Each structure stands twice: as structure tokens, then as C-alpha cells.
Amino acid sequence: MLNDFAMDPNVTRQLKVIRSLESRSEDTVKSLYAQAVLEYSFYYYKKKQLYDRIDHALVTKDEQLFTEATAEYIQLIESHQEGKTVSENGFELYLNFD
Numbered sequence: 001m002l003n004d005f006a007m008d009p010n011v012t013r014q015l016k017v018i019r020s021l022e023s024r025s026e027d028t029v030k031s032l033y034a035q036a037v038l039e040y041s042f043y044y045y046k047k048k049q050l051y052d053r054i055d056h057a058l059v060t061k062d063e064q065l066f067t068e069a070t071a072e073y074i075q076l077i078e079s080h081q082e083g084k085t086v087s088e089n090g091f092e093l094y095l096n097f098d
Helices: 002-006 010-022 026-060 065-079
Strands: 084-088 092-095
Touching: 026 065, 026 084, 026 092
Parallel strands: none
Antiparallel strands: 084 092
């Protein structure tokens, strides 16, 4: 799972942006980096968890679980469709989720 987002070119690009901005203090850069890692980690973990629940519902033919997990999955995707902005000390970093 770690490799899912660690190898994602969008994540790599965003982290390079953070490192390249010298006007930010080291603490601000670290905070933005930590927030980005947490956001990506949560998103990909939750997405994988929902995939597994949907798959389990299909295998067991559990219609209620399928409906619930699918609704949660759609909500997750829609809530991240436009990306997310994390901020620290007046600086912002846009995160893109595919």
C-alpha cells in the first residue's frame, strides 16, 4: 500500500514543489510534507479498504454491504475529485488525487 502513493507521480511532483520553495522555513516545509503524506495515506488506505469491502460483498452476495460500501466509495472519490489544499503559516500546497 505504501508503494501505491509513494510511486505516484503526482505525489512525487508535489513533494518536489515543497522542497524547491526556499522562502519557506524548514518547519513549514516539514509540516506541509507531513500533511501531504497523511492526506495521501488516508485516501489510499480508505480507497483500498472500500475496494476490499465491495469485493467481499460481491463474493458473499451481500447486497446491503455492497450498497453501503459503494456509497462510501463514491463519497470518498467525489470528496477528493477537486483535490485538497493543505496550508501552514500562510503557505498552501494543492494535493491532487487520482
